[in-house]
Amino acid sequence: MSRDDDNKLDKAIVKEGVSRGFKTVAGFLWRSDGDRFDTIIASTVNRRNRITYLIKQKKMSYDDLFWDIMGMHSNRNERMSLRANGAFASPSYTIEHGQIENVIPFTPESVSALVDRLESSLSFFTQTHLDLSRYITDHPDHALNNEELRCLAYLDMGDIDGARQLALANLGNEGFANEGKGFFERLLLIYGGV
16 A cells, blocks of 8 residues: 555545535545535545544534633634634534544445445434533533533533533633633633632
């Protein structure tokens, strides 16, 4: 397997995703579907005949809340792809992640089947969990998700007290910061609690 094989497969996955209505930025597939923003990242693993993938989802409102908290209001007016791979985009809920082995040689049919599998996981999750914010707050133990995301879900549901309590519990564990203040500190300054 060569780097050229990797590049061809990565491009074939993106092409297949675009043919299904996804858009692409930096190799990510993304789409906005109503109030949800979906991202699929699938890429080859350095000549190892394997693909790693992530399937993520967030509500569009999470970015707006996140940018308000972080003092980056102008990001609302930027291109939509900023929500997929911007340095300061809200975190997304990780629906599924994993690896798929033995992907080379590939055919158009095998690429279509691969994208089918990823898109089916996304569709199943969306249909099963209609209230994403409630699901996120009710499942705090999901290993690939974080407390910033849970705060945004609480705020999205109008549960300011839940967001404040979570921010207080995580004060000092800042992952995102702007102008010397972290996410939790900024949230508490805006919504009270500091």
